[in-house]
Amino acid sequence: MRNRRWKHRPEGSNWGDYGEDDQLGRLNLITAEKVLQGIAEVRDGKTFCLSLPLDHPGGCALNPNRHPPxxxxxxxxxxxxxxxxxxxxxxxxxxxxxxxxxxLHLQYSTQWDSLAHVGALFDVDGNGVPRPVYYNGYAADEHIHGPQHPDDAGVQARMRSESTSQAGALGIERMAETGVQGRAALIDLHAHLGPARTLVGYDSLMRVLEADRVEIERGDIVCLHTGFADAVLAMGRQPDAKTLTERCAVLDGRDGKLLQWITDSELAAIAADNYAVEAYPAAGGDACCAALPLHQHCLFKLGVHLGELWHLGPLAAYLRRQARYRFFLTAPPLRLPGAVGSPLTPVATV
Structure with missing residues (x-):
């Protein structure tokens, strides 16, 4: 298989499977049937706001590059x-x-990552020279543009009437245009693993799924409840970074079996209530390994959008009382052309 943007695609990727110019990735699996499956999960007519207040976590302790609104x-x-x-x-x-x-720093609080958020150096041309590219071979500087001078970036950027960066492909607006509605499944890691920092690989995840009889099917949006967002809220916009790095479950992006499960399950997207979904930086690996291997696997290889810092605690408690795990999710980002991430207010309807 070859494409006008690439001759070789990364091992384990699905580049080209949804079309040569695809910019949606696994969102293609949220079909009309999946939307109807999600609607069928609505029994009580009760809704849950899954967004933190967008001025949380507060300060810049979690990420010095992102500031409160x-x-x-x-x-x-x-x-x-x-x-x-x-x-x-x-x-x-x-x-x-x-x-x-x-x-707004668009990825400060409850957010979606677009497929232009994380790419990789990869030899798409087969000539031994890796180039910076993103999902489906869209190239840095050709399709994903950014300024070269610091004066045009950050909070001190010169005021201009036009944008200085632009995801000409893979921008968050592509996700927004789909509506992002469908059936979601909540995996309650916090209920089984507690509040301590726990690295969750494939085996641990399978034990949780088996215990709660959770089945992830093609086109489902997977939500991971770890308790992290509740811990952030309890800190009242004054997060203690050291405390938070020692709290709650995170996925182990270095676990190849876990990454293969993400591929094989055909889930449509992943959202978690923690920061980064996976352990950051990932433990182990050599100098050539990605610092965010799960991000690379999902955003770069598979076109699986990632959500972070969602507020899932109240929903998780309700679903557990009802012995349920599925719900109808509505979660479109801002339709902001060219952005590589977006805040949102996801709504769960049960």
């Missing part, structure tokens, strides 16, 4: 457009209005 009023006729009395424009009018803007 900033809310500011817009300007109106040189003044502050907040509690603005419209009578200033139309004498005697009763209207009072507020209007604001947000400065």
């Amino acid at each position: 900033v809310l500011r009023p817009t300007l109106r006729q040189g003044g502050v457009n907040f509690n603005f009395r419209m009578g200033n424009l139309q004498p005697g009018g009763p209207d009072v209005v507020c209007d604001d803007l947000a400065i």
Whole structure:
């Protein structure tokens, strides 16, 4: 198999399987039938908000490159457009209005990763020269553009009317356009492994699935409850990074059997309530190994979107009381063209 963007695809990848120009990856498996399966899981008509408040975790302890959101009023006729009395424009009018803007680090809190979030150096041309590429062979600088000067990046970036970076392919808007609705399955790692830091490989995961009689089927969205988001909330926007690195279950991205299960299960996407889904940086491996092997396997090879810092605690408790694990999930990101990640407010309906 060859493609105009690549002659060789990574071992174990599905590049080209959904079409030469595919930008959705495993979201292709969320068919109309899967949406109907999800709707069939709605029995009680009860909904759960699966997003943290977007000003959580608070500070920059979890990631020094990502900062809390900033809310500011817009300007109106040189003044502050907040509690603005419209009578200033139309004498005697009763209207009072507020209007604001947000400065967001798109992957600060509850988020989806787009397929342009993580790529790898890979010899797509078969000439012995690895190039930086992303899912389905979309190339850095050709399809995924970014600025070269620090003045055009970060919180101190020069104000411009146009964007300085652009995922011309694989942007988060591709995910948003699908609606991201379907059947989801919750795996309650916290219920079985407790609050301690636990590296979860294939064998551990299979024991949890067997104990709770959880079956993951083609096109399901998998949600992992570890208790991490609840720990973040309890810290009241003052997270203790050392404490959090010692808390809750994380997937072992170095476990080849676990990665193969992700491939074989044909799950559509993975969302977790923790930071990074997997242990970061991954333990072991040599100098040429990925620091985020599960990210590389999912985003780069398979086109499996990853969600992080979802608030799954209340939903997990409810499902456990009901002896259930499946639910209907609605989880579209922002339809922001060119972005490589996005905050969202996922909703579970049970």
